[in-house]
Amino acid sequence: MSVEHTILSILSFWPSTGYDIKSEFEHKAAGLFWGMSYGSIYPKLKKLEEEGFIYPIEQEEDGRKKKLYELTPKGWEEFENWLQLPPAYPVIKDELFMKMATWHDDMDFSILIGHLQKRKEETEDLLNFVKEWPTNGYSYVSRTAMLSIRYAKIRLEAELKWIEESIYALENDDLPNGQDPNQNTEKLLERRRKAINGEKET
Amino acid sequence: MSVEHTILSILSFWPSTGYDIKSEFEHKAAGLFWGMSYGSIYPKLKKLEEEGFIYPIEQEEDGRKKKLYELTPKGWEEFENWLQLPPAYPVIKDELFMKMATWHDDMDFSILIGHLQKRKEETEDLLNFVKEWPTNGYSYVSRTAMLSIRYAKIRLEAELKWIEESIYALENDDLPNGQDPNQNTEKLLERRRKAINGEKET
DNA sequence: TTCCGCATGTAATCTGTTACATGATTAC
DNA sequence: GTAATCATGTAACAGATTACATGCGGAA
Structure with missing residues (x-):
């Protein structure tokens, strides 16, 4: 499973910032099944934007600026096509x-x-x-x-x-x-x- | 868990070649919990030998030459120290x-x-x-x-x-x-x- | 005023895989 | 004779982490 598709998954729930995505894996249930670091997230968000899967919504909230990302139609399509591919059998590395x-x-x-x-x-x-x-x-x-x-x-x-x-x-x-x-x-x-x-x- | 310690684990059972180690993960129970490729195994064997944890036993068996590796005393020590370190909690990436x-x-x-x-x-x-x-x-x-x-x-x-x-x-x-x-x-x-x-x- | 949480990002590094190259032996 | 298995190895690449750099806002 790629980081890209994981990011699309998170964004399918609601528009999020890079920081939100990281929190999702750090403090929430998604962290049970997956994880990733800022060093992966931000470059991938940039790449996904360039490829037209997501677009940024600049936000000025409480005077603090942040970059929410939302899925484009192409992004939804890519995400749902990925959902339909049979998942790989997980490796139990313990x-x-x-x-x-x-x-x-x-x-x-x-x-x-x-x-x-x-x-x-x-x-x-x-x-x-x-x-x-x-x-x-x-x-x-x-x-x-x-x-x-x-x-x-x-x-x-x-x-x-x-x-x-x-x-x-x-x-x-x-x-x-x-x-x-x-x-x-x-x-x-x-x-x-x-x-x-x-x-x-x- | 590092590839190095995994290799030491395999060698603790019996002296093995790089090919044997790969087979262990491909066709046997060890593959349930771990895996690795030749591209990792051979360079690591070289490194472990240089560092004095293992040594090669050149074998001419059935006219076919192969390089069995065995643990040195230092290798046994490293292996057993590693066994005693508390294992990390596994990530369920599914x-x-x-x-x-x-x-x-x-x-x-x-x-x-x-x-x-x-x-x-x-x-x-x-x-x-x-x-x-x-x-x-x-x-x-x-x-x-x-x-x-x-x-x-x-x-x-x-x-x-x-x-x-x-x-x-x-x-x-x-x-x-x-x-x-x-x-x-x-x-x-x-x-x-x-x-x-x-x-x-x- | 200092620390913590929010927020974005990059460069260096690490770790491992894939694909390739090579060749011997064995089973069919 | 030819395909599969045994056997060793490297170079290019992919994928991700760590550590760092930066800065704002709110709470103590």
């Missing part, structure tokens, strides 16, 4: 799972448990936000947006459940059985031991 | 949810349903892979890796459930109620109508 998958049997589990506990708190915070958002009294949430928020809720709840199970398993040494047809755990630990001992000897 | 949240009430829902159906198939494929992986008889899956895989399973199942609910809601016009304190839906549709009609008149 450092926690990478680290977990690669944790050695003889490394301290308490650190991994700490990582999980931190994730638990973060997930709980997000879940609270997601639950309150659609009934906070002032935010605009369309009916289809409710479906997106429902997804976030379902997913975060599933994640929490998993975190709690995992912490329990690690604390009580009740881990599921893996699969190790070539005695890899042993080989791995042996390679590691050799490397570390070799270091100490020198 | 075009489907962005598109869904921004779908207009007077745009054809059948296209959105099509997007969901496509996602459903992709998710089912992944889920099948995730279920078979830990019992396929040849892959190495450590006990902590089993926890990661469990997460993928729980999450994909939650996703499937949500997709099915959403398709049902869209097909039967049974969408949840949103929140619209400022009549934004109306304003939005009006802005859009004006832009599109204005276009047709000119």
